[in-house]
Amino acid sequence: xxxxxxxxxxxxxxxxxxxxxxxxxxxxxxxxxxxxxxxxxxxxxxxxxxxxxxxxxxxxxxxxxxxxxxxxxxxxxxxxxxxxxxxxxxxxxxxxxxxxxxxxxxxxxxxxxxxxxxxxxxxxxxxxxxxxxxxxxxxxxxxxxxxxxxxxxxxxxxxxxxxxxxxxxxxxxxxxxxxxxxxxxxxxxxxxxxxxxxxxxxxxxxxxxxxxxxxxxxxxxxxxxxxxxxxxxxxxxxxxxxxxxxxxxxxxxxxxxxxxxxxxxxxxxxxxxxxxxxxxxxxxxxxxxxxxxxxxxxxxxxxxxxxxxxxxxxxxxxxxxxxxxxxxxxxxxxxxxxxxxxxxxxxxxxxxxxxxxxxxxxxxxxxxxxxxxxxxxxxxxxxxxxxxxxxxxxxxxxxxxxxxxxxxxxxxxxxxxxxxxxxxxxxxxxxxxxxxxxxxxxxxxxxxxxxxxxxxxxxxxxxxxxxxxxxxxxxxxxxxxxxxxxxxxxxxxxxxxxxxxxxxxxxxxxxxxxxxxxxxxxxxxxxxxxxxxxxxxxxxxxxxxxxxxxxxxxxxxxxxxxxxxxxxxxxxxxxxxxxxxxxxxxxxxxxxxxxxxxxxxxxxxxxxxxxxxxxxxxxxxxxxxxxxxxxxxxxxxxxxxxxxxxxxxxxxxxxxxxxxxxxxxxxxxxxxxxxxxxxxxxxxxxxxx
Numbered sequence: 123x124x125x126x127x128x129x130x131x132x133x134x135x136x137x138x139x140x141x142x143x144x145x146x147x148x149x150x151x152x153x154x155x156x157x158x159x160x161x162x163x164x165x166x167x168x169x170x171x172x173x174x175x176x177x178x179x180x181x182x183x184x185x186x187x188x189x190x191x192x193x194x195x196x197x198x199x200x201x202x203x204x205x206x207x208x209x210x211x212x213x214x215x216x217x218x219x220x221x222x223x224x225x226x227x228x229x230x231x232x233x234x235x236x237x238x239x240x241x242x243x244x245x246x247x248x249x250x251x252x253x254x255x256x257x258x259x260x261x262x263x264x265x266x267x268x269x270x271x272x273x274x275x276x277x278x279x280x281x282x283x284x285x286x287x288x289x290x291x292x293x294x295x296x297x298x299x300x301x302x303x304x305x306x307x308x309x310x311x312x313x314x315x316x317x318x319x320x321x322x323x324x325x326x327x328x329x330x331x332x333x334x335x336x337x338x339x340x341x342x343x344x345x346x347x348x349x350x351x352x353x354x355x356x357x358x359x360x361x362x363x364x365x366x367x368x369x370x371x372x373x374x375x376x377x378x379x380x381x382x383x384x385x386x387x388x389x390x391x392x393x394x395x396x397x398x399x400x401x402x403x404x405x406x407x408x409x410x411x412x413x414x415x416x417x418x419x420x421x422x423x424x425x426x427x428x429x430x431x432x433x434x435x436x437x438x439x440x441x442x443x444x445x446x447x448x449x450x451x452x453x454x455x456x457x458x459x460x461x462x463x464x465x466x467x468x469x470x471x472x473x474x475x476x477x478x479x480x481x482x483x484x485x486x487x488x489x490x491x492x493x494x495x496x497x498x499x500x501x502x503x504x505x506x507x508x509x510x511x512x513x514x515x516x517x518x519x520x521x522x523x524x525x526x527x528x529x530x531x532x533x534x535x536x537x538x539x540x541x542x543x544x545x546x547x548x549x550x551x552x553x554x555x556x557x558x559x560x561x562x563x564x565x566x567x568x569x570x571x572x573x574x575x576x577x578x579x580x581x582x583x584x585x586x587x588x589x590x591x592x593x594x595x596x597x598x599x600x601x602x603x604x605x606x607x608x609x610x611x612x613x614x615x616x617x618x619x620x621x622x623x624x625x626x627x628x629x630x631x632x633x634x635x636x637x638x639x640x641x642x643x644x645x646x647x648x649x650x651x652x653x654x655x656x657x658x659x660x661x662x663x664x665x666x667x668x669x670x671x672x673x674x675x676x677x678x679x680x681x682x683x684x685x686x687x688x689x690x691x692x693x694x695x696x697x698x699x700x701x702x703x704x705x706x707x708x709x710x711x712x713x714x715x716x717x718x719x720x721x722x723x724x725x726x727x728x729x730x731x732x733x734x735x736x737x738x739x740x741x742x743x744x745x746x747x748x749x750x751x752x753x754x755x756x757x758x759x760x761x762x763x764x765x766x767x768x769x770x771x772x773x774x775x776x777x778x779x780x781x782x783x784x785x786x787x788x789x790x791x792x793x794x795x796x797x798x799x800x801x802x803x804x805x806x807x808x809x810x811x
Contacts, residue, residue, distance in 0.1 A: 337364025350375030355595035401523030403427035472502030501536035626651030641674035
């Protein structure tokens with residue numbers, strides 16, 4: 123081993139003085155190539171950043187997320203490609219792996235506690251199915267949610283909610299009464315029942331602040347997290363984001379998955395003309411979303427109070443009491459973009475109005491003739507005529523926000539006539555998506571066949587998504603792989619032996635420097651870095667693109683849950699795994715989220731070729747010992763430690779004296795520079811037969 127480490131059938135990684143002699147020079151080279159800037163707690167600073175690989179109008183870091191790329195012959199906003207990541211779903215998760223596991227389900231109280239009487243509702247069916255699916259698979263189920271709005275009293279006792287859920291699920295649901303001390307309570311309760319309910323999370327500040335300590339406590343004892351509360355995806359909560367850090371798998375439930383499908387349907391299309399009907403007010407809060415719609419749609423129709431902002435910015439005379447001066451600049455930008463793209467913007471020409479001093483009276487006014495004391499509530503006939511003229515040729519329509527200007531008990535007919543228009547368009551092959559509870563209510567009350575509409579109940583999530591914000595509850599879930607991984611485009615030769623560095627973006631592998639060094643030296647191997655830190659992975663990928671490296675790549679993922687599906691799709695042999703310097707904070711016994719968990723080790727033992735190697739390294743002996751012991755414990759008897767006593771590179775305790783690859787990460791170099799020890803071990807997959 124002190125001369126040659128034979129990985130597989132003639133593939134060699136040299137370990138000799140001539141190889142190590144270039145170490146310092148190669149590190150400097152890789153530092154120039156790395157695009158990361160990182161300072162750790164000891165003050166050790168890694169390499170300075172590279173310029174973005176994008177050229178021309180995309181030449182700066184700020185432009186990276188705004189860059190336009192070519193997709194299927196069309197210019198596409200970059201955020202469309204990144205905002206809906208491929209995620210792990212309960213439907214795709216191996217059912218046999220659920221047996222005996224403790225699974226926490228973050229359920230949607232708006233569905234299960236408000237609509238439970240309507241058991242035939244598709245929303246309720248999917249939400250119920252998630253829980254019963256887990257129960258029938260043999261999982262121990264923990265239910266968690268928050269409640270406390272106008273229809274669900276915050277003081278509603280967990281016992282009452284548990285009884286209610288028991289009747290809905292037809293399962294015994296046992297409440298756990300103390301979150302502050304529920305580590306033991308959960309364990310005891312799970313011995314008595316297969317489904318338990320945690321306390322109302324809205325009581326706890328740590329839920330709203332996504333407190334790490336609270337999240338850890340919430341996830342204590344949990345193996346798998348299932349998010350089935352899509353309506354909370356735009357919120358950064360402990361129960362939908364924080365807990366994912368402490369579970370070895372985090373997936374979407376059936377209700378969540380269906381809502382995500384509706385989100386895709388609502389915000390993407392291959393049918394044109396594509397028209398957006400926009401209701402509601404507060405344009406200043408939705409400006410970036412409206413700007414995005416103006417850049418994608420073939421026409422905009424404003425049917426809410428925002429119409430007055432747009433008309434005012436266009437120079438039309440409207441009552442100033444209906445205009446927010448602070449939104450004028452944003453309104454002008456939307457109009458300018460529409461004019462630049464030469465798309466129509468339809469505003470209202472007349473309105474049905476009410477007067478609070480004249481109850482039960484409706485009058486029709488033109489846009490510039492609304493008298494004092496009168497307030498617009500619905501669309502007038504001239505407005506409806508112009509709207510129908512624009513919509514008549516549409517093939518895709520997005521209705522977002524209320525379809526009338528103001529709720530009123532009076533029957534104005536404007537909204538119902540607009541819904542009848544949409545009915546006719548659907549009959550002619552137009553796709554119509556309706557977003558928001560107010561618009562959905564109008565459709566349900568008026569449409570002949572509401573089921574033919576794609577209805578998305580939560581407008582707030584769509585507005586957040588359209589403004590380009592990633593949904594925290596969605597981003598926290600594990601990525602699903604392979605999701606059309608095109609190995610031919612990733613590697614020049616997609617069948618040569620593969621080396622996988624797990625945790626390659628963090629300090630453990632020198633912010634990608636270890637992988638870069640190996641890939642540059644060993645062109646006859648392909649190198650894949652897996653790391654959970656998406657920002658670091660993006661920067662490493664930028665370095666790959668700029669350097670022209672054709673045998674190195676990085677993927678942002680939780681390797682614990684996705685390693686098997688990623689690597690199993692690779693056509694070549696897996697010959698080496700490296701795991702270096704995992705953060706010791708994640709390896710405390712009370713932590714449930716650790717990079718090295720049983721599912722990952724079992725996947726490595728199945729996929730690593732016979733004779734392949736696992737390289738483990740840490741500057742903390744307890745961490746290195748634990749990693750080695752875990753591979754021996756969970757490796758299905760397929761692993762043996764290489765500790766030849768005659769090998770001069772084997773030191774005290776069986777640890778390797780030197781890095782066998784001659785390539786050090788910046789963190790490893792830092793440890794050596796301060797004359798601290800590194801604890802290294804090489805494990806080999808043995809032939810059991």
